[in-house]
Amino acid sequence: MKFLCVECDRQMRFEERQLPGDGTLAAAFKCPACGRVVALLTNPMETQLVASLGVKIGGRTIDEQPLETVRSNVASGREDAFTDDAKRESGSAPAWSAEAQERLARVPGFVRGMVKRIYADYAKQRGIAEITPAVMDTARTDLGLEGM
Amino acid sequence: MPLNIRTYHELTEADQSGLPEQIGAQRRRVADRLATVRRVVAVLSGKGGVGKSFVTAGVARALARTGRAVGVLDADFNGPTAPQLLDLPVARCTVRDNAIEPVVSSEGIRCFSMAMLLEEGQPLAFRGPEAEGHVWRGTLEAAALREFLADVAWGSLDELLVDLPPGVQRFTELIELLPVSPAVLAVTIPTPESRDAVRRALRAAVERGAHVLGVVENMVGGGFSGTAGDELAAEFGIPVLARIPWHPAPDTWDELVRNMGGAS
Numbered sequence: 001m002k003f004l005c006v007e008c009d010r011q012m013r014f015e016e017r018q019l020p021g022d023g024t025l026a027a028a029f030k031c032p033a034c035g036r037v038v039a040l041l042t043n044p045m046e047t048q049l050v051a052s053l054g055v056k057i058g059g060r061t062i063d064e065q066p067l068e069t070v071r072s073n074v075a076s077g078r079e080d081a082f083t084d085d086a087k088r089e090s091g092s093a094p095a096w097s098a099e100a101q102e103r104l105a106r107v108p109g110f111v112r113g114m115v116k117r118i119y120a121d122y123a124k125q126r127g128i129a130e131i132t133p134a135v136m137d138t139a140r141t142d143l144g145l146e147g148m
Numbered sequence: 149m150p151l152n153i154r155t156y157h158e159l160t161e162a163d164q165s166g167l168p169e170q171i172g173a174q175r176r177r178v179a180d181r182l183a184t185v186r187r188v189v190a191v192l193s194g195k196g197g198v199g200k201s202f203v204t205a206g207v208a209r210a211l212a213r214t215g216r217a218v219g220v221l222d223a224d225f226n227g228p229t230a231p232q233l234l235d236l237p238v239a240r241c242t243v244r245d246n247a248i249e250p251v252v253s254s255e256g257i258r259c260f261s262m263a264m265l266l267e268e269g270q271p272l273a274f275r276g277p278e279a280e281g282h283v284w285r286g287t288l289e290a291a292a293l294r295e296f297l298a299d300v301a302w303g304s305l306d307e308l309l310v311d312l313p314p315g316v317q318r319f320t321e322l323i324e325l326l327p328v329s330p331a332v333l334a335v336t337i338p339t340p341e342s343r344d345a346v347r348r349a350l351r352a353a354v355e356r357g358a359h360v361l362g363v364v365e366n367m368v369g370g371g372f373s374g375t376a377g378d379e380l381a382a383e384f385g386i387p388v389l390a391r392i393p394w395h396p397a398p399d400t401w402d403e404l405v406r407n408m409g410g411a412s
């Protein structure tokens with residue numbers, strides 16, 4: 001999908017993705033000529049439809065996780081279905097603040113391992129030493145982690 | 149005056165969402181994963197309860213006895229039975245090197261099934277606003293099939309058996325995802341009703357260029373009458389690979405596996 005600023009006759013550029021709540025997915029695009037920003041808003045049904053294709057509007061910023069679509073969309077998954085190979089966690093893994101850990105603990109066990117890995121990868125890529133709820137918020141928006 | 153709006157392709161800057169590229173990358177993941185699998189065999193029938201899963205398990209065990217590396221992908225997400233039929237333990241799935249390890253039976257059969265992921269006795273349910281669930285349920289199930297193919301560490305396999313649910317929908321998705329058309333094993337019971345359902349499924353398979361290995365007639369000699377196996381064989385010009393009685397002995401499976409050919 002592309003956005004056209006009709007007035008300037010210029011293709012708009014993807015700015016950012018947001019999850020303002022309510023099941024809404026927002027993707028903002030900006031006109032490089034006049035600077036106008038428009039946002040595409042999807043309703044919960046459309047948000048879910050996009051998610052079920054395993055694609056991200058605005059493009060992917062990190063690699064697909066194994067069973068990503070299944071793990072982020074199955075509601076009846078077993079709490080202890082997955083165990084992450086511990087080796088990967090060692091080394092330069094970022095720290096988790098107490099609040100961030102608390103928040104992570106509230107994520108259903110079925111996706112927790114994957115969410116943890118995504119946040120850790122995100123922090124590593126950006127040289128963030130400690131994951132805090134604020135980092136999680138930014139990452140969640142950046143990565144388009146609908147509902148996590 | 150109508151607005152001056154150009155076409156998608158007239159806008160020459162990159163499509164930053166790149167949805168087609170994302171879909172293309174998903175396909176490549178499947179192809180990469182299956183590059184070390186010599187043959188994919190879809191176990192198909194238009195009908196439920198005819199023994200697709202039973203036959204899949206019997207064939208998998210017989211293949212393992214011949215020393216071949218065999219995997220079972222349980223593609224029946226709403227009625228997964230493979231782990232039970234293969235006597236697999238309820239184990240946690242290990243995520244390693246960007247893939248999920250399959251669960252391995254005592255005979256060495258590598259299996260992956262929705263049953264390993266679901267809460268005991270719970271049906272497969274998806275998140276999202278319930279009222280429109282039907283809109284994306286099919287899409288999510290197709291995505292699950294794609295991820296089961298691409299994200300499970302199948303490793304080097306001689307045969308990957310795909311245990312399908314009733315109907316042809318999942319089979320159609322499978323054939324679209326695979327880089328090479330799968331071989332097909334059709335399972336029927338002797339009755340005319342089963343024949344008609346399997347015929348529809350086989351037509352769909354043939355139309356899409358699948359190579360049909362043959363038909364397996366199951367539950368023979370026990371209360372079901374008819375000649376579905378022979379009729380389907382004649383109609384499609386394929387062999388009846390086995391007639392399976394109730395509670396067959398291992399040599400029935402061994403013979404079926406010999407008749408299926410494939411890598412040795």
Ligand SMILES: Nc1ncnc2c1ncn2[C@@H]1O[C@H](COP(=O)(O)OP(=O)(O)O)[C@@H](O)[C@H]1O
Nearest residue numbers: 196197198199200201202367392393394395396
């Ligand atoms: N030849 C057979 N002998 C004994 N039990 C069988 C045989 N074929 C199928 N069954 C049993 O019948 C039931 C239905 O078979 P199943 O393989 O689950 O069917 P499908 O996968 O086609 O829906 C299962 O309980 C299975 O164990």
Ligand SMILES: [Mg+2]
Nearest residue numbers: 200201224229
């Ligand atoms: Mg079955």
